[in-house]
Amino acid sequence: MEAHVVSNTVVVGLVAGVLYTARVVRRSRFWSDAIRELGRRRPIALAAIAFYVALGLADSVAWLDRGAEGIAAHTPRSLVDRLFPADFQERSYSAPLAFEEFYGGAGLRFPGQHWLGTDILGRDVLHMALKGARVALLLGGLTSLIVIPLALLFGMSAGYFGGRIDDAVFFAISTLSSIPTLLLLIALIVALGRGPVQVCFAMGVTGWVSFARVIRGETLKLRELDYVAAARALGASEARILLRHILPNLMHLVVITFVLLFSGMVLTEAVLAFLGIGLDGSWGQMIDQARDELARDPIIFWNLAAASVALFGLILSVNFVGDAIRDILDPRTVRENV
């Protein structure tokens, strides 16, 4: 199956998932109250995140043009790509809204249309910056697909069953956390090879640790509570207790920890991009490619600025929302454990 078809399917799946979650959330007093409170406290940051998500999703829906010729016939273009003319490319640098090339002053193919200028290869900076949103979300989404199930599985079983299982999980946590995160990430990516799946997998393996520790600690507490004992006395199976009674009470920690992890992951990816092992098309990569351009004379700043602002905007909104979510859902536990 072609990449863009997979991507489109995933978007459909995601939207369906979001709608389903929204239904579940609306039925739960706790969650709907929390979301309303969040909307009251952080309207701007939430709107910003929604914008980034919409951008990322729009950039994931792509299709081929009928009747196109040459390379274009085999290059699917996403909704975001379609905001720009096809083949929106110059030969080299153009300043924002310029009418001629930055060096040499030759005429441009699209004079005055590059709002944020172009980079050394003549690519439109605004276009690249917008496409970075999808990469950041892909990183967060794919990684959380790895982290959350792993952390829940190991953290809950360690906390709930104790004994040997706990020893084993605790050993794994100790081992992984004795290696500095960045170094472990690097070692994993270098050994596994470069690529989006590998990077997300490595992020998942490193992010899993602190997450599982929180889940384990909370499960230990929940296990001792009366209602769990009551459920057990009524003859509920272990699986049922874990799924029906423990898991729902861990969901707020999942949400909080995930949001806190997310901004860390996106910032770490920028560091990986500098090391040459990041994701293609990320803001980190844009920053990395632009880092020598401040040394030019006159300087080229627009691609660095665009990528930095886009990255900063997302991280800042996520940090604001993350703080608010933590305050609303659980002011204490997370701070103690993370």
Add this chain to the structure above:
Amino acid sequence: MTTDPVLEVRDLVTTFPAESGRAAVVDGISLRIAPREVLALVGESGCGKSVTALSILRLVPKPGRVESGRITLAGRDVRALPVSEMRAVRGAVAAMIFQEPMTSLNPVQAVGAQVVEAIRLHEKVSAAAARARCVELFGRVGIPDADARFESYPHQLSGGLKQRVMIAMALSMQPKLLIADEPTTALDVTIQAQILDLLREIRDRFGTAILLISHNLGVVNELADRIAVMYAGQVAEEGTREDLLANPRHPYTQRLLASIPSRTRRGEPLAEIPGVVPSPGEWPAGCRFTTRCHRAFEPCAENVPCATQISDTHRAYCHAVAREEEGAT
């Protein structure tokens, strides 16, 4: 009473932020304590007793603040003192002991060092001299094996011993006023009696005036010369111990007394006061006890009661008492 009072508080108002604006947790309290006198401030939890005590030393935790009123402590206008002079007053002129001896001592400092700190904050003495004084104080407040206890950490001492350390610390500068905020509440009954004896002895030996804050009328009966009953940030009734315990007039004081078990009324059911103290900001416009009072009549909800003088030493803030007194004269 011709001597100058150690402490005089007039119309003290202390506020905390509430849903709408600031709520007066202490609303117009006036108190007077003479040397050697023990004044007890009595009331249910949340009536503003502790905040009154903290206001006197300007220790009201942020975001609360003293709004108005006049506090005179041994001749000093507390609210007008510069910060540095206020520090010199705390611990030296007026000292304070707290309800929770378990948490009121610094857990990572040896208890001796904490008393030494209290001494050396106010007096330039050598560490050795301060230590000797601390050991002497420990002996005086009844800490056995005082020399060895100097090096102990709070977690190694029992609750009673910790409270004795607190008292030793409070006494270290021979203050004129000792503010004891529920000094025995967290302790076992037998220890309670010992601590009360110790406080009485301190008053007798050093002439220290004591502001005793308690919700426990039994404790108050042991120690107090005069009693002020507080309700919802205001004084409800005030008088000597005999006035209040033998002849309570305010319905709130009467109910408070009826709700403690006593030997003379054995077999009778204990009375209880219906409802709870309304929170600051939800207080009735007139007399604040109206909502829970069995004798409330029409002026109570509207008009704030004035002081009714029952005797030279005894007065109550109650419309019902005022009517009775008018009828009597």
Add this chain to the structure above:
Amino acid sequence: MIAYAVRRLAYGFLVVLGVLGLLFALFFVYAQPVDMARRAVGEKASPEVLALWIHQHGYDRPKLEQLRDHYRKMLTFDFGRSDLDDVPIARRLREGAGPSLSFTVPAFAIGLLLAIQLSLFVAYFRETYIDRTILLVAVLEMSVSILLYIIGGQYVIGKILCWFPISGFAPDPALIPRFIAMPVLIYALAGVGGDVRFYRTVFVEETNRDYVRTARAKGAGDVRVMVRHVLRNSLIPILTNVVMAIPFLFMGALLIESFFGIPGLGAVTVDAVQANDFSTLRVMVYITALLFTVFQVVTDFTYTLADPRVRLE
């Protein structure tokens, strides 16, 4: 207490064995020697040359033998030579540790002092506009990528203001301050936001405790209360942060060293990543994990100094 130390160290040893196991799985089992050989000798090398390289570096031996060899060499600190250029890795470590430490130690110390002072200050003014402003700045500061701090720092301080050299390093102790000034500044500032938020939470929690009220009631001033009582009682979380950071100081800061041309272990690691030098990466991961584990035990013992209530059992 000795029994506790022995038990903790024994568990730490197990953890280090676990780390070595993980490294073996990654670098010897999962990764293909052919790829490594190709990166080392060149993409267009003939199969014979590749085979020779693999043989010389011992990647064609039976896995079990390699496993035994891996554990034996690592545990005896016989690090061998870099797969890439045959330089002994132990020499790289020796040469790199000095420059790394000369920059990370001052950077860490300055950052820590700054963060603690600032957060004590903020905790004192908690819930006021001073507090809120500084916290807001801290969030803003945390949301900026470290890359931007480095690039911006180099541009503004090095190129426009010309205060310090843009990059470089000199072994001459007299020149070191000039070269490390800017990396130190950037390292310290980049971490301050997060640290201030963390320490503020710790301090505010302590400030609300009863013993603080006692201290104020006996006449202690604000500075004395914050430093002698609040700070003293917050030592455990501070010590945890500090002692656990020490092992990473040897490593240097990957990015900063490489940007500023400091020939430390961070730069060595970056070079190893870019050249796919497994042998060097393996040693780096092993050494930091080892140091981390040892310092974890050390942390436990510092707790007993910080808090008389702590008993190690």
